[in-house]
Amino acid sequence: MIPRFWRNIRYRYNLIATKCETCGEIFFPPRKLCPNCRRRGKLVEKKLSGRGKIYTYTVVYNAPLGFEMQLPYIIAIVELEEGVRVTAQIVDCDPDDVHIGMEVEAVFRRISEDGEAGLIYYGYKFRPVKEGGDGHEV
Amino acid sequence: MRVAVIGVGLTKFGEHWDKSFTDLFVEAGVRAIEDAGIDGKDIEAMFIGNMSGGRFIDQEHISCLIADRAGLSPIPSTRVEAACASGGLALRQGVMSILSGFHDVVVVGGVEKMTDIATERTTQILATASDQEWEAFLGVTFPSLYAMIARRHMHEFGTTREQLALVSVKNHRNAMKNPYAQFHREITVEDVLNSPLVADPLRLLDCSPISDGAACLILASEDKAKEFTDSPVWIIGSGQASSTIALHDRKNIVVQEATIHASREAYKRAKKEPKDIEVAEVHDAFTIGEILAIEALGFFKIGEGGRATEEGLTEIGGKVAVNPSGGLKAKGHPVGATGVAQAVEIVLQLRGEAHGRNTNADVGLTHNVGGSGGTSVVHIFEKG
Numbered sequence: 001m002i003p004r005f006w007r008n009i010r011y012r013y014n015l016i017a018t019k020c021e022t023c024g025e026i027f028f029p030p031r032k033l034c035p036n037c038r039r040r041g042k043l044v045e046k047k048l049s050g051r052g053k054i055y056t057y058t059v060v061y062n063a064p065l066g067f068e069m070q071l072p073y074i075i076a077i078v079e080l081e082e083g084v085r086v087t088a089q090i091v092d093c094d095p096d097d098v099h100i101g102m103e104v105e106a107v108f109r110r111i112s113e114d115g116e117a118g119l120i121y122y123g124y125k126f127r128p129v130k131e132g133g134d135g136h137e138v
Numbered sequence: 139m140r141v142a143v144i145g146v147g148l149t150k151f152g153e154h155w156d157k158s159f160t161d162l163f164v165e166a167g168v169r170a171i172e173d174a175g176i177d178g179k180d181i182e183a184m185f186i187g188n189m190s191g192g193r194f195i196d197q198e199h200i201s202c203l204i205a206d207r208a209g210l211s212p213i214p215s216t217r218v219e220a221a222c223a224s225g226g227l228a229l230r231q232g233v234m235s236i237l238s239g240f241h242d243v244v245v246v247g248g249v250e251k252m253t254d255i256a257t258e259r260t261t262q263i264l265a266t267a268s269d270q271e272w273e274a275f276l277g278v279t280f281p282s283l284y285a286m287i288a289r290r291h292m293h294e295f296g297t298t299r300e301q302l303a304l305v306s307v308k309n310h311r312n313a314m315k316n317p318y319a320q321f322h323r324e325i326t327v328e329d330v331l332n333s334p335l336v337a338d339p340l341r342l343l344d345c346s347p348i349s350d351g352a353a354c355l356i357l358a359s360e361d362k363a364k365e366f367t368d369s370p371v372w373i374i375g376s377g378q379a380s381s382t383i384a385l386h387d388r389k390n391i392v393v394q395e396a397t398i399h400a401s402r403e404a405y406k407r408a409k410k411e412p413k414d415i416e417v418a419e420v421h422d423a424f425t426i427g428e429i430l431a432i433e434a435l436g437f438f439k440i441g442e443g444g445r446a447t448e449e450g451l452t453e454i455g456g457k458v459a460v461n462p463s464g465g466l467k468a469k470g471h472p473v474g475a476t477g478v479a480q481a482v483e484i485v486l487q488l489r490g491e492a493h494g495r496n497t498n499a500d501v502g503l504t505h506n507v508g509g510s511g512g513t514s515v516v517h518i519f520e521k522g
């Protein structure tokens with residue numbers, strides 16, 4: 001699965017979305033075809049701010065392979081400032097404190113380990129925005 | 139539209155360590171053929187629902203394997219895959235092959251063998267029904283997607299934890315009377331609320347189990363059916379729809395949009411309305427799934443499914459009997475077989491042969507979902 005991961009590294013590491021200049025909708029994960037405009041759509045890349053609010057969340061207690069060491073961990077759908085939603089882990093947060101509407105920001109972290117191949121995958125996670133902090137450390 | 143169901147067959151659902159994938163299918167298939175009273179040579183084609191033979195048992199080319207082991211070669215055999223909706227889609231392919239005039243008698247089967255491998259591996263395989271690159275890669279499990287839907291449903295509509303538990307309690311109670319069900323154990327709301335957390339707020343007893351099993355139907359055209367029976371059960375409506383594969387891409391995750399589209403098509407073809415449905419087998423892979431289903435199918439208003447469940451409106455004898463078989467939760471969920479097994483239960487209900495759990499219904503419905511709601515397929519049945 002290494003090629004599949006590698007192809008998306010640019011988007012994963014930098015939170016780059018695509019925006020359709022015809023209808024204005026932003027897509028993350030990036031789409032190569034606008035489902036609203038199809039052939040009339042014109043997609044250009046757009047970097048996202050990485051700031052948003054938790055739309056919904058769960059705390060995972062049964063992990064898939066490669067995630068056992070992280071249990072229990074929070075998975076959320078985050079609604080970003082630009083209006084798009086993204087699925088990600090929430091870190092630096094106690095599972096008892098997470099809530100819908102919580103303000104979060106993207107951070108760059110280790111996602112999982114593939115023991116057999118000896119690989120470590122990196123990408124975005126989100127953490128709560130600290131009151132009063134500038135919050136843009138990545 | 140009218141397609142006859144002239145035969146049904148099931149295996150018991152559960153852990154069948156002593157039976158192979160093909161043993162299970164042949165067992166259900168032989169029962170369906172005997173039930174129909176037909177000869178193997180009457181069958182013209184077969185459609186098989188199977189989610190992941192390749193990953194669960196290291197076997198692809200399921201279509202050929204099944205035709206071979208069932209002794210039905212050289213008839214054409216086609217495998218259909220749409221994650222947990224594979225069985226429902228196989229049924230739809232069979233229905234369309236008859237309505238098109240291509241065939242007069244076809245077999246529709248569904249089969250899955252999930253217990254030959256470790257549970258962690260099964261968890262990983264089931265997560266392939268989600269978006270591998272943008273959900274599963276990040277640590278998403280299949281229960282976690284439904285957990286996020288449940289959390290949002292509770293947030294927007296005030297659906298309670300107890301209401302979710304009541305879905306499971308009802309379905310376990312119904313399964314007590316179903317000899318094919320995986321579980322014959324009544325449970326209480328407290329049992330659900332005290333079971334281990336899987337993906338908060340969902341607990342173990344909110345989740346359907348890992349199961350082996352197979353189900354089979356014999357379909358016939360209206361003319362051909364007369365040769366075998368005077369009173370078949372008719373399939374009078376069929377609908378299918380898609381949504382985004384990733385949950386985060388849906389504008390509104392608390393409404394199962396694909397089911398709204400699929401059921402609209404099925405109701406239109408059947409010339410029926412939600413209020414005409416007396417019994418339904420719906421996709422309760424997780425308790426919240428049944429709430430989403432009874433709302434999107436139009437039995438209850440959006441947001442009122444939890445309350446309707448609490449008021450007993452979905453019990454046998456209620457406004458609409460939902461999952462009299464025990465549903466995926468208590469009957470079991472061998473993923474590829476599920477959509478076909480739902481149809482088997484509705485046929486038994488309309489024939490009055492669902493002993494101990496009969497609903498005396500004339501019109502029934504099946505609702506089968508793939509992934510977190512990316513595929514939905516609905517069929518409507520009427521007593522002959």
Ligand SMILES: [Zn+2]
Binds near residue numbers: 037
């Ligand atoms: Zn567009």
